[in-house]
Amino acid sequence: MTKVGILRTGEPPAHLIPRFGHYDDMFRALLGDEFQVTNYDVVAGEWPKQPEEQDAWLVTGSRAGVYDKLPWIGPLKNFLREAKGKARLVGICFGHQIMAEAFGGRVEKSARGWGAGLHRYRIFETATWMDGDADVSIPVSHQDQIVTQPPHSRVLARSDFSPFGILAYDDQPAISFQSHPEFDPAYAKALVEARRDFLPDSDAAIASLGEPNDCERVAGWMRKFLSART
Numbered sequence: 001m002t003k004v005g006i007l008r009t010g011e012p013p014a015h016l017i018p019r020f021g022h023y024d025d026m027f028r029a030l031l032g033d034e035f036q037v038t039n040y041d042v043v044a045g046e047w048p049k050q051p052e053e054q055d056a057w058l059v060t061g062s063r064a065g066v067y068d069k070l071p072w073i074g075p076l077k078n079f080l081r082e083a084k085g086k087a088r089l090v091g092i093c094f095g096h097q098i099m100a101e102a103f104g105g106r107v108e109k110s111a112r113g114w115g116a117g118l119h120r121y122r123i124f125e126t127a128t129w130m131d132g133d134a135d136v137s138i139p140v141s142h143q144d145q146i147v148t149q150p151p152h153s154r155v156l157a158r159s160d161f162s163p164f165g166i167l168a169y170d171d172q173p174a175i176s177f178q179s180h181p182e183f184d185p186a187y188a189k190a191l192v193e194a195r196r197d198f199l200p201d202s203d204a205a206i207a208s209l210g211e212p213n214d215c216e217r218v219a220g221w222m223r224k225f226l227s228a229r230t
Helices: 014-020 023-031 073-083 094-102 183-195 204-206 215-227
Strands: 002-008 037-039 056-059 090-093 106-110 115-123 137-141 143-147 153-157 166-169 172-178
Touching: 002 023, 002 215, 014 166, 014 183, 023 037, 023 073, 023 153, 023 215, 037 183, 056 172, 073 094, 073 115, 090 215, 094 106, 094 143, 094 166, 115 204, 137 183, 137 215, 183 204
Parallel strands: 002 037, 002 056, 056 090, 090 172
Antiparallel strands: 106 143, 115 137, 115 153, 153 166, 166 172
16 A cells, blocks of 8 residues: 655635635545555644655645744745655655756746636647546645756646646656646635635636536546556
């Protein structure tokens, strides 16, 4: 059984946790029973002893920005660099961004503003762990974006809003997604409601989340990537 360590870098809004759980709970549900999952709350100082402790590491989303002066941001970048080539890496939203920063890219608060709701990504390259080149529609919730692509990475999918929507790295087994395949539509809608005061076009974002999504398809991609032995 593949061992996956979840590096939890944030929490849902407190009032949503009783209904939807923590981010690691969402990923456990997304990945299913074929993986042995261990949670590490890095914000609280829970760190792995070494990268080889797990077969793979998954970095969650966060309300923090990779540029924030928080005591766990630098150590997380260092851990990702130490894990390079020693374990598979998957990054989601903030995880996507901090992997990019750790490996030579750059992330900023986007001039495009907030992205929320269901976004469609155009597939430009099909990796071995993917199941075809059809576009995917996945929930998003982010204001920061990668602005400089990290070296040794390829853009597999993009949207007009997010030019670096899915990345794969050529020099290590690592992939990352700007979107949130772990978000149940009900949670994504509740999150927009919780942020309505500062999210533009909240009604449109909520309406979009009622449309069909490809979360399970992307979850299959992640399972196949995490289970690979080469």
